Structures are given as structure tokens and as C-alpha cells.
Amino acid sequence: MAYYIESLQNLAEQFAKLPGVGRKSAMRMAYAALNMTDEAAKSFVDAIEDAREKIHYCPICQNLTDREICPICSDLSRDTSVICVVEDPKDVMSIEKVREYRGTYHVLHGVISPVKGVTPDKIRLRELIERVGAGDEVREIIVATNPTVEGEATAMYIAKLVRPLGIKVTRLAYGMPVGGNLEYADEVTLFRAIEGRRDFQ
Amino acid sequence: MAYYIESLQNLAEQFAKLPGVGRKSAMRMAYAALNMTDEAAKSFVDAIEDAREKIHYCPICQNLTDREICPICSDLSRDTSVICVVEDPKDVMSIEKVREYRGTYHVLHGVISPVKGVTPDKIRLRELIERVGAGDEVREIIVATNPTVEGEATAMYIAKLVRPLGIKVTRLAYGMPVGGNLEYADEVTLFRAIEGRRDFQ
Numbered sequence: 362m363a364y365y366i367e368s369l370q371n372l373a374e375q376f377a378k379l380p381g382v383g384r385k386s387a388m389r390m391a392y393a394a395l396n397m398t399d400e401a402a403k404s405f406v407d408a409i410e411d412a413r414e415k416i417h418y419c420p421i422c423q424n425l426t427d428r429e430i431c432p433i434c435s436d437l438s439r440d441t442s443v444i445c446v447v448e449d450p451k452d453v454m455s456i457e458k459v460r461e462y463r464g465t466y467h468v469l470h471g472v473i474s475p476v477k478g479v480t481p482d483k484i485r486l487r488e489l490i491e492r493v494g495a496g497d498e499v500r501e502i503i504v505a506t507n508p509t510v511e512g513e514a515t516a517m518y519i520a521k522l523v524r525p526l527g528i529k530v531t532r533l534a535y536g537m538p539v540g541g542n543l544e545y546a547d548e549v550t551l552f553r554a555i556e557g558r559r560d561f562q
Numbered sequence: 563m564a565y566y567i568e569s570l571q572n573l574a575e576q577f578a579k580l581p582g583v584g585r586k587s588a589m590r591m592a593y594a595a596l597n598m599t600d601e602a603a604k605s606f607v608d609a610i611e612d613a614r615e616k617i618h619y620c621p622i623c624q625n626l627t628d629r630e631i632c633p634i635c636s637d638l639s640r641d642t643s644v645i646c647v648v649e650d651p652k653d654v655m656s657i658e659k660v661r662e663y664r665g666t667y668h669v670l671h672g673v674i675s676p677v678k679g680v681t682p683d684k685i686r687l688r689e690l691i692e693r694v695g696a697g698d699e700v701r702e703i704i705v706a707t708n709p710t711v712e713g714e715a716t717a718m719y720i721a722k723l724v725r726p727l728g729i730k731v732t733r734l735a736y737g738m739p740v741g742g743n744l745e746y747a748d749e750v751t752l753f754r755a756i757e758g759r760r761d762f763q
Binding site: 366367368369371372374375376378379380381382386388389390391392393394395397401402404405406408409410411412413415416425426427449450451 | 567568569570572573575576577579580581582583587589590591592593594595596598602603605606607609610611612613614616617626627628650651652
């Protein structure tokens, strides 16, 4: 192209590596970064460095935290006999928003996916098994991985590992989303909703 | 919220300032920034700082460039008697891609918008007038601002300033986009397409 600015192109490529950012949005972001005041640009760069420096995995549940032990694991009112296993830190936030669950969590940071080369040792599974086997009286593991093929496979893998230890393994309920419309539900969801039907109270 | 990490929240807020980035995408980007390798994070931050340091406005056409004078203004084969006035550097790229236009450009970095407090002195209009009045034999100014109310107003403002100097002022043609469908064209576009109809060759 006649008009090519290497450092601008490079910046756009960096933005394009972020999730959900296409080539055009990346270029728009690069322009925005150029148009920032010096102060705004410094805040932006500082925020990246600051977050990366302060945030690490909680040694117990593997969730992100800026403290030594995360607030949930250090909250004595939480029930440590129940562990909810999720794929991502985002999922912890989602469940916490419901304000219903009072157990603890375990963040896998991924799901098993042979196709993508994610073997069980690539996610934080070992840490879960160690936790369960460490003599904490864990009664139940709620596997809350996503209802995808990989999420299911990971759930089954965990069940196989943990059930022999005499621990109950449960899975989130499948069914119609609340406020959903039968007309728009896919067959698999509808099948699961029928299969999992409950007595009308 | 029970689970709040200040530096993560702050990073997400910084991403949310970028164009087209909502609250959820911003959080996804913040997680991505945390998951980067140290090397990738350094490349990202370096790209921002590098681009901001190297890129500035071309003193002639006001387009972004990393050279003293931009490649188009320093290209002796370009026709300096025609100036195409655009809102943004992105627009220069768009027109250059057509490989048809051989004149020069002038980038306004915005449009006049009294509602948004953008008065004529807030965009690079003075520089255009100086350029035109500097004795360069400018024959024609093609005003290629966007076909919006503000783009139109800016075009009219430029025409009023420049026509008295004996310079021809033109505007890009309005009409049906090529490959477009009459059924989906809005009334204003269709009206302009009829109004600007041309002899069939």
C-alpha cells in the first residue's frame, strides 16, 4: 500500500490479538491510542502493568486474586465441604452474582480438549485432586463447566477421578432458560428439559 | 461485590475507553491481558508507546505519518493542484485503496459540530486555508467528508471559504452503492440517486 505506517500497523496487530477484535476494530483502536492524551496513554499502559504485577492465582482455588489467599477462600463463613468447579474466573463472578451459593470454588483455567491439544495436565486439575485428597472434608463437587462437548468431557473426567474417593459429584441442571421461548429452544436443550422435568409444586 | 479485584477492574475500565468496546468485552480483554506471556505483554505496551512516539501529523496535509513529510505529500508524481479533504486518516487509506486518485489530501481530524462543541477552530481547517492561500496553484478541492449532517455542514463551510479564492469545490457523488438493492435503499439515498442520474452510455 502507498500509505503504510509500520508502527501504526504493528499497534493494530497487537490490538487484533485481543479476544473479539477484528482487523477494522483493531485499526480503530490503534487510532484511538494515538489520539489519547499523554496522561490517558500512561494510565492505560500502567493499568496493564499494574494488573499483571499484582494479580496471580489463589494457591487454594486457582482463581485470580491480588491477595495472598483470595477473599472467598479466606472467608470463614463459606462452606469448604462443597467445591464448585468452573472453567474461568469470569464464571466465579457469574455465580457470585446470584448470591445463593455459599460453598467454595475451583477454577480450571480451561477445559480438556484433545483437538486443541489441551490435555488434563494443561489445566488446573491436579490442584483440584490435591485439594480433595488433602483430608479436607469435601462432600460434594458441583461441576459447573459450560454445557459444551468439551465442558461435558471435562465434567466426566472429574467425576471419574473423584467419585472413587466417596465424594458426590453433581452437574448444573440443563433446561429452558428462564424467560425463554419453546419456539426458539434448540432440540438438545428441549430434550434435556423434558428429560429433567420435575414435579409441579 | 464479594469478589472485586481493583487492578483488574481498573484495567477493564481502560479497555472500555477504546471505541466499540462494551463492559463485557472490556473484561474479556482484561483477562486476556493477564493471560499474556510476559513477552507478549511487553510487545503490546511497547507498540503503544512506539506508535505514539513516532507518529505525528504531516505539516502539509495533517495526515498521520512517521516521516517528516508524509509519503503522499513527498511524492512528486502526485498532483498538488487537487486536494481531497477528508475527516480522518482512515479515509485517506480508503481512497488510496481505489488506486485512482492522484491528487493530494487534507485531513481535518473531525467535522464541525456545534452540538458537540466542535467549532471550526477545533479541526484542521486553518491549515487548509493557509495551504490554499499559500500560492500553490490549487485548482480544485474535493470535499470528501462523510454524507452526514455534520459532514455536509463542514463541506458547505469549506466551500464558502474557498470559492471566493477562485477555486473549484466539488463533492463526492451520492447514489446507490454498487451491488446495492433498491428495496433496501433509504429514501434520501434514493432521492439523491434520482436527482444525480446520468445519461446511459
